[in-house]
Amino acid sequence: MQLHDPALLKTQCYINGQWVNADNGAVLSVINPANGDNLADVPRMGKAEAERAVAAAHAALKPWQSKSAKERSNLLRRWFELMMQHQEDLGMILTSEQGKPLAEAKGEIAYGASYLEWYAEEAKRIYGDTIPAPAYDKRIMVLKQPIGVCAAITPWNFPNAMITRKIAPALAAGCTFVIRPASQTPLSALAIAELAQRAGIPAGVVNVVTGSSSEIGKVLTEDDRVKKFSFTGSTEVGRKLIAQCAGTVKKVSMELGGNAPFIVFNDADIDAAVEGAMISKFRNAGQTCVCANRLYVQSAVYDQFVTKLAQAIAKLKIGNGLEQGVTVGPLIDTSAVNKVKEHITDAVGKGAEIVTGGTADHHGELFFQPTLLKNVTQQMKVAREETFGPLAPVFRFETEEEVINWANDTEFGLASYFYSRDIGRIVRVSENLDYGMVAINTGLLSNEAAPFGGVKQSGLGREGSKYGIEDYLEIKYVLLAGINQ
Numbered sequence: 001m002q003l004h005d006p007a008l009l010k011t012q013c014y015i016n017g018q019w020v021n022a023d024n025g026a027v028l029s030v031i032n033p034a035n036g037d038n039l040a041d042v043p044r045m046g047k048a049e050a051e052r053a054v055a056a057a058h059a060a061l062k063p064w065q066s067k068s069a070k071e072r073s074n075l076l077r078r079w080f081e082l083m084m085q086h087q088e089d090l091g092m093i094l095t096s097e098q099g100k101p102l103a104e105a106k107g108e109i110a111y112g113a114s115y116l117e118w119y120a121e122e123a124k125r126i127y128g129d130t131i132p133a134p135a136y137d138k139r140i141m142v143l144k145q146p147i148g149v150c151a152a153i154t155p156w157n158f159p160n161a162m163i164t165r166k167i168a169p170a171l172a173a174g175c176t177f178v179i180r181p182a183s184q185t186p187l188s189a190l191a192i193a194e195l196a197q198r199a200g201i202p203a204g205v206v207n208v209v210t211g212s213s214s215e216i217g218k219v220l221t222e223d224d225r226v227k228k229f230s231f232t233g234s235t236e237v238g239r240k241l242i243a244q245c246a247g248t249v250k251k252v253s254m255e256l257g258g259n260a261p262f263i264v265f266n267d268a269d270i271d272a273a274v275e276g277a278m279i280s281k282f283r284n285a286g287q288t289c290v291c292a293n294r295l296y297v298q299s300a301v302y303d304q305f306v307t308k309l310a311q312a313i314a315k316l317k318i319g320n321g322l323e324q325g326v327t328v329g330p331l332i333d334t335s336a337v338n339k340v341k342e343h344i345t346d347a348v349g350k351g352a353e354i355v356t357g358g359t360a361d362h363h364g365e366l367f368f369q370p371t372l373l374k375n376v377t378q379q380m381k382v383a384r385e386e387t388f389g390p391l392a393p394v395f396r397f398e399t400e401e402e403v404i405n406w407a408n409d410t411e412f413g414l415a416s417y418f419y420s421r422d423i424g425r426i427v428r429v430s431e432n433l434d435y436g437m438v439a440i441n442t443g444l445l446s447n448e449a450a451p452f453g454g455v456k457q458s459g460l461g462r463e464g465s466k467y468g469i470e471d472y473l474e475i476k477y478v479l480l481a482g483i484n485q
Ligand SMILES: NC(=O)C1=CN([C@@H]2O[C@H](COP(=O)(O)OP(=O)(O)OC[C@H]3O[C@@H](n4cnc5c(N)ncnc54)[C@H](O)[C@@H]3O)[C@@H](O)[C@H]2O)C=CC1
Pocket: 153, 154, 155, 156, 157, 180, 181, 182, 183, 213, 214, 217, 218, 232, 233, 234, 235, 237, 238, 240, 255, 256, 257, 258, 288, 289, 386, 387, 388
């Protein structure tokens, strides 16, 4: 891996300001999904190391809280500046371990850094309240104070942004943090920690532990010193982690699975809808929780949309994300490839038709051709399960009522999209979609200024925006009496 600053490639974990190996020297290999190369080995840590990381975060709490909001803000700002200065190297590390095209990886670095930038500012605007008391000799005050030691387990699909989207509001609020990144993509997390150290974030405020998800997860969810646990990943694992947090009544934030509807009405700008579908569906080879999972197109424009979408898909370039012009990289592992195959086989077996793609790609075992299916129905697996791959199933619908019912017929409620130029329809559909996020006439809704999150079984809480810091604060009610004595 050619880096301008090779010191960003860390192969040890970061605990209490020290770079350390696993106690028993065990390691896990980080593999490039594009070619199977071993990029590096990182520590395979477990219970003891995770407990030391929690202890470090706990010891660092008071000193971190004793800094002024402006001091914390300045440190977050410096961290943001360093991430942007090293955007190229961080992107290279990210593409090498996760697979997404370099342009997307660099975009993720800027996206991840934007949370540090945003919460550097929010750190200075954590306001409390004074409330008129019901008695003349009393005063009511409301303080907002940091919740304490926080912990998170993060996924492989956005190995930079899913960390900063949690750690930035936490540190801004005066909390300290322990991160356990996905074992497929630990190098991005360790590089973030390296830049935290360079930025002057004090020892123990940020800690990164790689290794056993179950052992480390058990400590982070059950240790009473951890007051807040945040997770991004599958709903299935999220349920388990919420249950593990119950024993110590931890506050939890969950960014879980999705099943996004992408609806195109007869009055839509079809070219814009195709452009939005391409962004929403094929970003990160379809491996995002907000990807269009079901494309619903109204009957009068169905054939035109399918034809134009097939033409756009034909322009995608599959390959190693480090190669110039590549727009679709490999999937993360063989189970991801098998899920795409399973959904295609099921749909075709129930009457769907492959318009383009449909098979694995010659670039390697983890590459799959961007695939378009038509004549898809609600009876197929793609209607109910998150594919998390480069598969675009297009359903036909007749009425607004019908498509709203189909779109909402899922346990998920994360992102949703629709294209229309009718103002009455825009208001009605926005209000009737049971989702945490509704994007209108665009296929990309993620940014640091907006509250990202889901309803139903897609999660708990919000990340980003002014709302995202609330999950790292506790409200304290202070009553002052006897004022006239
Ligand atoms: N909402 C989102 O942003 C994401 C959703 N997903 C969903 O998850 C599915 C599978 O992707 P995965 O990465 O395998 O998700 P996953 O939920 O299995 O893994 C996510 C993270 O949780 C960790 N983990 C898994 N089981 C654990 C356990 N018992 N205790 C503690 N940590 C555990 C993993 O090591 C990883 O760091 C995808 O098909 C997609 O549906 C995956 C990534 C992100």
